[in-house]
Amino acid sequence: MELVGVDLEERSYEIKIGAGLLANLGQSLIDLDIKAGTKILIITDKRVNDLYGSEINQRLEETDFEFKIIVVPEGEKSKSLNMTKVLYDEAVDFGLDRSSLIIAFGGGVIGDLAGFIAATYMRGVPFIQIPTTLLAQVDSSVGGKTAVNHEAGKNLIGAFYQPELVLIDLEVLNTLDQRDVRSGLAEVIKYGVIWDKEFFNYLQANHKEIKELDLDVLAKVIQRSCQIKAEVVAKDEKELGLRAILNYGHTIGHAIEALAGYGEYRHGEAVAIGMISAMELAYKLDMVTKEEVEAQTELINNFGLPTTINKLRLDQIISKTKQDKKVKDGEVNFILPNSIGEVEIVSGVKNEVLTEVLAKQLR
Ligand SMILES: NC(=O)c1ccc[n+]([C@@H]2O[C@H](COP(=O)([O-])OP(=O)(O)OC[C@H]3O[C@@H](n4cnc5c(N)ncnc54)[C@H](O)[C@@H]3O)[C@@H](O)[C@H]2O)c1
Numbered sequence: 001m002e003l004v005g006v007d008l009e010e011r012s013y014e015i016k017i018g019a020g021l022l023a024n025l026g027q028s029l030i031d032l033d034i035k036a037g038t039k040i041l042i043i044t045d046k047r048v049n050d051l052y053g054s055e056i057n058q059r060l061e062e063t064d065f066e067f068k069i070i071v072v073p074e075g076e077k078s079k080s081l082n083m084t085k086v087l088y089d090e091a092v093d094f095g096l097d098r099s100s101l102i103i104a105f106g107g108g109v110i111g112d113l114a115g116f117i118a119a120t121y122m123r124g125v126p127f128i129q130i131p132t133t134l135l136a137q138v139d140s141s142v143g144g145k146t147a148v149n150h151e152a153g154k155n156l157i158g159a160f161y162q163p164e165l166v167l168i169d170l171e172v173l174n175t176l177d178q179r180d181v182r183s184g185l186a187e188v189i190k191y192g193v194i195w196d197k198e199f200f201n202y203l204q205a206n207h208k209e210i211k212e213l214d215l216d217v218l219a220k221v222i223q224r225s226c227q228i229k230a231e232v233v234a235k236d237e238k239e240l241g242l243r244a245i246l247n248y249g250h251t252i253g254h255a256i257e258a259l260a261g262y263g264e265y266r267h268g269e270a271v272a273i274g275m276i277s278a279m280e281l282a283y284k285l286d287m288v289t290k291e292e293v294e295a296q297t298e299l300i301n302n303f304g305l306p307t308t309i310n311k312l313r314l315d316q317i318i319s320k321t322k323q324d325k326k327v328k329d330g331e332v333n334f335i336l337p338n339s340i341g342e343v344e345i346v347s348g349v350k351n352e353v354l355t356e357v358l359a360k361q362l363r
């Protein structure tokens with residue numbers, strides 16, 4: 001088992017990464033000092049429950065905890081205020097209180113939703129993340145961003161609230177659809193571009209093994225991704241500055257997700273398209289070379305991710321970016337590469353430049 005620490009003073013926690021870790025769930029809870037008799041509410045989605053509900057059930061049956069599993073429909077549409085009402089009602093019925101525990105067991109949708117319930121129910125109940133998609137294992141389970149969507153924008157209603165533990169079992173990735181593997185890989189590419197050129201090169205050199213879910217290679221990829229995210233979050237937990245770099249590709253990506261209707265694009269697909277836009281913007285602003293643009297496009301293509309936008313209007317996308325959470329004093333802040341491995345926050349990108357870039361991607 002590999003361990004990555006997230007260093008946040010009294011909110012610090014560990015990310016445990018290994019094959020088969022679900023089997024030791026009971027011990028992981030005991031290691032966290034969760035007392036016998038504690039009520040545990042597990043929030044998951046239908047697909048994950050069908051695949052792994054009985055295993056979780058069995059592992060918790062072996063313990064002295066009192067637990068209940070709540071299953072929500074799978075997909076982005078469950079990340080909604082309507083769904084929070086259902087979950088608050090369930091929490092009340094179960095008698096959940098501040099000495100209880102919530103477990104987010106699923107992909108990023110479940111992590112963000114269950115994390116938001118944990119942050120807000122009784123103003124805060126401890127929670128742990130058991131991420132089951134690649135995307136959730138490399139990104140959403142770490143760092144404490146929790147949220148639900150609003151028609152006006154992605155993750156518009158949320159809170160920063162850190163988990164007590166992130167438990168990553170690599171074996172659950174074996175049942176993931178290829179589309180969801182690809183979606184997670186978009187966030188992995190992001191780390192290479194924003195932080196670590198060597199990692200970017202490793203991804204390019206090992207793209208076949210990664211796509212084929214070689215667990216040894218994937219373990220390295222997940223560990224490095226978690227290290228990078230932990231390092232950034234430890235320096236700027238509440239996104240006062242540096243943390244915004246984790247939003248590379250997301251300004252356009254989130255606009256696409258909201259405009260197309262939540263769930264139409266996978267999050268990682270939209271981010272991949274947004275990274276193409278951001279790199280192209282950087283090229284137009286003389287920040288990167290043609291070779292760097294091509295290197296990113298090649299990796300995105302090798303991972304089978306989309307690069308073009310279907311069925312949306314250019315003016316709609318541009319006006320949606322004005323509602324981005326990174327807007328300050330009316331200016332959209334883009335995260336743009338200086339080179340592969342380093343980005344900066346750039347404001348004042350002219351509409352004409354953005355229009356030129358997006359026009360090339362529209363189909
Ligand atoms: N909080 C953050 O920092 C952060 C970071 C990145 C993304 N996100 C959010 O994460 C969400 C996307 O997460 P996602 O891509 O994991 O989507 P998801 O949670 O919808 O999961 C994708 C699909 O995979 C299925 N699934 C999950 N685990 C599985 C498994 N082991 N085997 C088979 N199927 C499985 C799910 O049922 C679902 O159908 C978006 O809402 C995005 O905004 C948040």
Ligand SMILES: O=C(O)C(=O)C[C@@H](O)[C@H](O)[C@H](O)COP(=O)(O)O
Nearest residue numbers: 139143145154155243246247250325
């Ligand atoms: O953890 C972060 O910070 C990120 O930006 C990670 C992103 O991959 C993630 O999609 C996040 O949910 C986006 O946050 P938002 O603040 O733009 O909603």
Ligand SMILES: [Zn+2]
Nearest residue numbers: 187250267271
């Ligand atoms: Zn993301």
